[in-house]
Amino acid sequence: xxxxxxxxxxxxxxxxxxxxxxxxxxxxxxxxxxxxxxxxxxxxxxxxxxxxxxxxxxxxxxxxxxxxxxxxxxxxxxxxxxxxxxxxxxxxxxxxxxxxxxxxxxxxxxxx
Amino acid sequence: xxxxxxxxxxxxxxxxxxxxxxxxxxxxxxxxxxxxxxxxxxxxxxxxxxxxxxxxxxxxxxxxxxxxxxxxxxxxxxxxxxxxxxxxxxxxxxxxxxxxxxxxxxxxxxxxxx
Numbered sequence: 001x002x003x004x005x006x007x008x009x010x011x012x013x014x015x016x017x018x019x020x021x022x023x024x025x026x027x028x029x030x031x032x033x034x035x036x037x038x039x040x041x042x043x044x045x046x047x048x049x050x051x052x053x054x055x056x057x058x059x060x061x062x063x064x065x066x067x068x069x070x071x072x073x074x075x076x077x078x079x080x081x082x083x084x085x086x087x088x089x090x091x092x093x094x095x096x097x098x099x100x101x102x103x104x105x106x107x108x109x110x111x112x
Numbered sequence: 113x114x115x116x117x118x119x120x121x122x123x124x125x126x127x128x129x130x131x132x133x134x135x136x137x138x139x140x141x142x143x144x145x146x147x148x149x150x151x152x153x154x155x156x157x158x159x160x161x162x163x164x165x166x167x168x169x170x171x172x173x174x175x176x177x178x179x180x181x182x183x184x185x186x187x188x189x190x191x192x193x194x195x196x197x198x199x200x201x202x203x204x205x206x207x208x209x210x211x212x213x214x215x216x217x218x219x220x221x222x223x224x225x226x
Contacts, residue, residue, distance in 0.1 A: 034214075043204075043218050044155070046214050089154060091215075099157065099160065099170070100215055102156075104152060
């Protein structure tokens with residue numbers, strides 16, 4: 001089956017620290033991989049995506065590389081800001097079914 | 113921002129009463145989804161629709177039904193609400209089939225069942 005596992009939070013960092021949020025997946029076929037972000041009181045919004053192996057998605061200083069050999073899609077940012085405080089969700093969708101599978105979310109707290 | 117409106121945004125109801133949540137989109141997207149979000153579980157798919165009158169079950173569909181009579185509207189109904197259905201419900205839409213599509217989310221509907 002299809003599933004996504006991401007590291008549990010919360011993750012607390014100081015401003016300008018380096019961020020890594022781990023995400024691994026199990027999927028049939030060739031999935032696309034996504035990171036979504038949810039700010040307090042809002043719905044989720046797409047942060048970045050990668051549709052095939054070795055692709056790197058990037059946006060707003062965040063990056064993630066689709067690693068087929070390790071079935072991973074870890075989220076990284078070199079220098080976090082207080083405004084990055086949010087919940088981050090890793091997700092996948094498969095070619096055939098147009099269903100999206102989400103991880104449980106990782107809350108990030110960035111302190112000034 | 114994608115034109116997705118959920119209503120009501122907040123609702124408190126009692127066990128055993130029926131509840132309908134509405135999702136309205138102005139994007140003319142083919143696919144529509146209902147998710148619930150609970151602490152420790154992330155987002156779980158309840159039902160989804162791939163066209164007018166075409167719907168299918170997700171992973172947590174028990175106790176829920178859906179209808180889609182028009183492209184723009186996707187209704188989620190709890191026939192007899194239970195306390196375990198207290199949650200935040202999100203509607204999402206997508207245009208592309210397969211593995212390149214992006215989901216656009218509404219702002220959520222917070223339901224409390226007493």
